[in-house]
Amino acid sequence: MLRHAWVVLPAAFALFFIVPLVGLLVRAASDGDVGAQLRAGSTWTALRLSVMTATFALALAIVLGTPLAYALASSRASWARLAATLLDLPLVLPPVVSGIALLTVFGRRGYLGEPLAEAGISLSFTTAAVVIAQLFVAGPYYLRSAYAGFAGTDPRFQGVAYTLGLSRWTTFRRVTLPLVWPSLAGGAVLCWARALGELGATLLFAGSLPGKTQTMPLAIVTAFESSAGLAGAVSIAVILVGFALLLLLLLHRYTNAVGPYR
Amino acid sequence: MTVEIEIAGAVGGFTYDVTLSAGDELLVLYGHSGAGKTVTLRAVAGLERPQRGRIAIADTVVFDAARGIALPPQARRAGYVVQDAALFPHLDVRHNVLIGVERSAEAQRRWADLRALLRIEDLDDRRPHQLSGGQQQRVALARALVRPTHVLLLDEPFSALDEALREGLRSELVRLHRELALPILFVTHDLREAHLLADRIAVIDGGRILQLDTRDRVFRRPLSRRVAELTGVRNLWPGTADGRDVVVAGLPLRLPDDSRLNGPVDVGIRSERCNLRRLHPDGDLPENCFVAGVVEDLAFGNTHTLVLEPEAAGPRVLVEVAARPYEVLRVADVHRWVVELPADDLQIMRRLP
Numbered sequence: 001m002l003r004h005a006w007v008v009l010p011a012a013f014a015l016f017f018i019v020p021l022v023g024l025l026v027r028a029a030s031d032g033d034v035g036a037q038l039r040a041g042s043t044w045t046a047l048r049l050s051v052m053t054a055t056f057a058l059a060l061a062i063v064l065g066t067p068l069a070y071a072l073a074s075s076r077a078s079w080a081r082l083a084a085t086l087l088d089l090p091l092v093l094p095p096v097v098s099g100i101a102l103l104t105v106f107g108r109r110g111y112l113g114e115p116l117a118e119a120g121i122s123l124s125f126t127t128a129a130v131v132i133a134q135l136f137v138a139g140p141y142y143l144r145s146a147y148a149g150f151a152g153t154d155p156r157f158q159g160v161a162y163t164l165g166l167s168r169w170t171t172f173r174r175v176t177l178p179l180v181w182p183s184l185a186g187g188a189v190l191c192w193a194r195a196l197g198e199l200g201a202t203l204l205f206a207g208s209l210p211g212k213t214q215t216m217p218l219a220i221v222t223a224f225e226s227s228a229g230l231a232g233a234v235s236i237a238v239i240l241v242g243f244a245l246l247l248l249l250l251l252h253r254y255t256n257a258v259g260p261y262r
Numbered sequence: 263m264t265v266e267i268e269i270a271g272a273v274g275g276f277t278y279d280v281t282l283s284a285g286d287e288l289l290v291l292y293g294h295s296g297a298g299k300t301v302t303l304r305a306v307a308g309l310e311r312p313q314r315g316r317i318a319i320a321d322t323v324v325f326d327a328a329r330g331i332a333l334p335p336q337a338r339r340a341g342y343v344v345q346d347a348a349l350f351p352h353l354d355v356r357h358n359v360l361i362g363v364e365r366s367a368e369a370q371r372r373w374a375d376l377r378a379l380l381r382i383e384d385l386d387d388r389r390p391h392q393l394s395g396g397q398q399q400r401v402a403l404a405r406a407l408v409r410p411t412h413v414l415l416l417d418e419p420f421s422a423l424d425e426a427l428r429e430g431l432r433s434e435l436v437r438l439h440r441e442l443a444l445p446i447l448f449v450t451h452d453l454r455e456a457h458l459l460a461d462r463i464a465v466i467d468g469g470r471i472l473q474l475d476t477r478d479r480v481f482r483r484p485l486s487r488r489v490a491e492l493t494g495v496r497n498l499w500p501g502t503a504d505g506r507d508v509v510v511a512g513l514p515l516r517l518p519d520d521s522r523l524n525g526p527v528d529v530g531i532r533s534e535r536c537n538l539r540r541l542h543p544d545g546d547l548p549e550n551c552f553v554a555g556v557v558e559d560l561a562f563g564n565t566h567t568l569v570l571e572p573e574a575a576g577p578r579v580l581v582e583v584a585a586r587p588y589e590v591l592r593v594a595d596v597h598r599w600v601v602e603l604p605a606d607d608l609q610i611m612r613r614l615p
Contacts, residue, residue: 162335
């Protein structure tokens with residue numbers, strides 16, 4: 001028995017994550033009314049908005065972030081490493097600060113927001129603002145992982161591919177990309193998950209307008225602060241947790257099965 | 263086909279200035295690591311851009327700093343194989359070799375030939391991690407040769423393999439070389455490998471070519487003390503030459519017939535080229551001989567290296583004796599010997615300031 005005594009600590013750590021989730025479930029079963037929430041249109045609206053915005057933010061992170069990560073990782077310049085570090089900054093900022101930062105730029109009085117408003121485009125407190133907030137907060141998770149992937153590939157693979165006559169694009173598509181695929185997939189999952197849970201920056205920059213900017217986390221906070229209290233909040237929370245778990249499982253299966261790197 | 267290289271530049275703090283050309287031959291670039299061998303190959307392949315100079319492959323100028331020409335690696339037709347093969351880990355053998363040329367009938371035909379030539383017939387569906395080191399290198403060679411190639415660049419391709427595998431691959435490379443008729447630049451820091459493979463050897467040190475010559479001339483007639491050191495000459499002494507004679511540590515020695523140097527020189531002789539003779543008390547000493555006593559005897563299994571101190575005039579000398587003559591001559595039991603430094607095996611080099 002003593003030989004396996006060391007297991008106690010890791011097991012306790014695992015329980016640290018599992019028990020609160022179980023608590024959530026138990027609480028939802030006893031106090032809450034998950035059925036009522038599931039039947040409520042507002043829950044589905046918030047869920048749909050969450051999934052839509054998080055997926056859109058991820059798509060933007062992939063489309064814009066992959067070339068950026070590749071360029072930064074390929075560059076030998078010292079400013080490239082500095083830039084890579086700066087792009088990590090949103091990871092350590094409290095999301096609320098990120099929200100304020102976004103307001104200073106894209107808000108109605110912001111540096112870009114004001115000229116845009118004059119042109120008739122208003123970003124803050126729109127669904128687009130939700131995506132921007134999520135991209136700002138969650139995008140670095142993808143960037144970071146993609147950058148590490150590109151920086152970690154042996155540059156000789158590229159060199160050899162060039163001598164074999166493969167163009168830069170073919171080399172990227174057929175050699176580099178398959179090699180960094182696990183990093184990209186892992187980063188994408190993290191980014192999407194983080195975007196789905198985004199609260200602080202969204203609240204400040206996009207507000208909490210049902211059907212427009214009220215994502216699941218915001219709906220949960222709103223329920224918590226309303227007369228429904230904790231009981232209402234846990235019911236929605238359980239739906240979000242269940243849904244997120246389902247999608248994560250699907251995503252893992254998808255990235256493993258479809259990845260060109262097998 | 264030919265390759266002509268005349269390049270100079272700097273990588274980090276290291277500067278190089280390399281000029282060489284090769285025809286349809288196996289030219290070995292030999293030197294210690296960090297001598298500038300790899301950077302030369304990378305410049306030919308187009309993966310490194312020198313600051314000055316010119317490179318021509320099969321009469322096509324692929325790089326000319328003065329005229330602003332620098333063809334990308336894709337357009338140079340230089341096959342490049344690196345130390346650990348760098349096969350793409352996510353592709354099987356067939357796709358590794360044919361990547362980018364899957365639809366070329368010519369490439370398919372050459373792949374069929376190369377599979378047989380390199381003995382990798384049954385590996386098409388294997389992944390690199392399922393191959394031995396030797397198989398990986400063969401596949402890497404096939405990958406470089408399956409497309410039209412005008413020069414083959416091999417950067418220590420065998421140094422990560424064990425000795426038995428290397429032997430086999432080396433002889434295969436010699437065979438392949440006969441079939442291909444194209445210049446092969448082979449980088450190595452292994453003296454035996456250089457000796458076995460080379461038609462000609464370029465000895466590189468500190469980013470410069472110290473000597474480019476036929477294999478035998480590099481080994482028998484090094485141009486400088488440094489070349490002699492790099493090619494494993496262990497007896498090197500200062501001396502004063504006068505045409506066909508030289509004085510080393512007070513001992514006059516006869517030099518090879520083609521020697522013409524005068525003044526301060528370095529004199530060298532490979533330790534396995536020195537002869538030991540039995541000492542006859544009343545006989546005269548022949549030319550290039552002196553009496554010396556064994557002060558050290560190092561056994562290396564199949565050879566012994568003896569260190570001998572002269573009794574009168576003459577240098578301290580290292581003599582390598584194969585195990586068999588060592589036993590037959592009973593070297594272990596005898597202290598005093600006549601050491602002969604045959605004139606033809608003496609190397610004489612101008613002393614560089």
